[in-house]
Amino acid sequence: MSLDELWTALRLLLLLAVANTAPLVAKRLFGARWSTPLDGGLGFLDGRPLLGASKTVRGLVAATLASALAAPLLGLPAAIGAVLGVGAMLGDALASFTKRRLGTPPSGRATGLDQIPEALLPLLLLQATLDLGLLQIAAVTLTFFVLEIPLAWLAHRLGLRDQPY
Numbered sequence: 001m002s003l004d005e006l007w008t009a010l011r012l013l014l015l016l017a018v019a020n021t022a023p024l025v026a027k028r029l030f031g032a033r034w035s036t037p038l039d040g041g042l043g044f045l046d047g048r049p050l051l052g053a054s055k056t057v058r059g060l061v062a063a064t065l066a067s068a069l070a071a072p073l074l075g076l077p078a079a080i081g082a083v084l085g086v087g088a089m090l091g092d093a094l095a096s097f098t099k100r101r102l103g104t105p106p107s108g109r110a111t112g113l114d115q116i117p118e119a120l121l122p123l124l125l126l127q128a129t130l131d132l133g134l135l136q137i138a139a140v141t142l143t144f145f146v147l148e149i150p151l152a153w154l155a156h157r158l159g160l161r162d163q164p165y
Contacts, residue, residue: 001135008130009140011074015067015081016119016144017151019088022066023059024160034058038093044100051096052106060089080126087122094121109165112145119144 001009027035036057039050064085071081095117099110119141123132149165156164 001133001139005133005136008132009136009143011076012084012123012126012130012140013143013147014074015070015076015084016088016122016140017147018070018081019063019067019085019122020118020148021155021160022062022085023056023089024155025066026058026062028160030058034061044097046101048100048103049106050100051093052100054106055089055093055096060086063089080129083125083129084122087125088118091117091119091121107163109163111149114165115145115148116141 034057035053037051037053038055038057038060039052041053042050044050064082067081067085067088068078069081071078071084095110095113096106098113099108100106102110104110120137123137123140126132127137152161153164155161
């Protein structure tokens with residue numbers, strides 16, 4: 001990977017961290033306000049929740065806005081940040097949907113499934129726009145996977161997360 005590709009990868013990793021953290025901060029700041037579930041409380045054919053109550057409109061908006069605001073600070077257009085924020089939350093929702101189908105309780109741990117879609121989906125959405133190579137996508141996704149676990153523990157210690165994972 002070239003130096004430019006590494007710099008782009010680092011900026012995307014930082015934006016993923018912003019998108020991942022913003023819903024936690026919003027929950028801490030706003031409590032139950034605007035915590036409408038993304039799935040509207042709907043169930044799926046299996047009788048389980050579609051996504052679950054922890055995937056909220058507040059979280060989607062927080063991730064999108066925070067990433068859009070952070071992107072220019074990293075030399076990227078706000079639109080790139082917004083796409084990354086939405087993509088990260090869609091990846092998180094996809095993971096949540098899958099976890100519900102597997103019978104994992106809301107906020108239950110599923111290592112890999114909790115991290116990979118949240119990083120991979122937004123990177124794939126931005127692949128053509130940012131001319132991302134597969135090595136960059138793989139490196140950012142793997143780095144996010146490795147770092148998210150200790151950072152989740154830290155967020156728990158700081159009172160941002162209910163669970164340390």
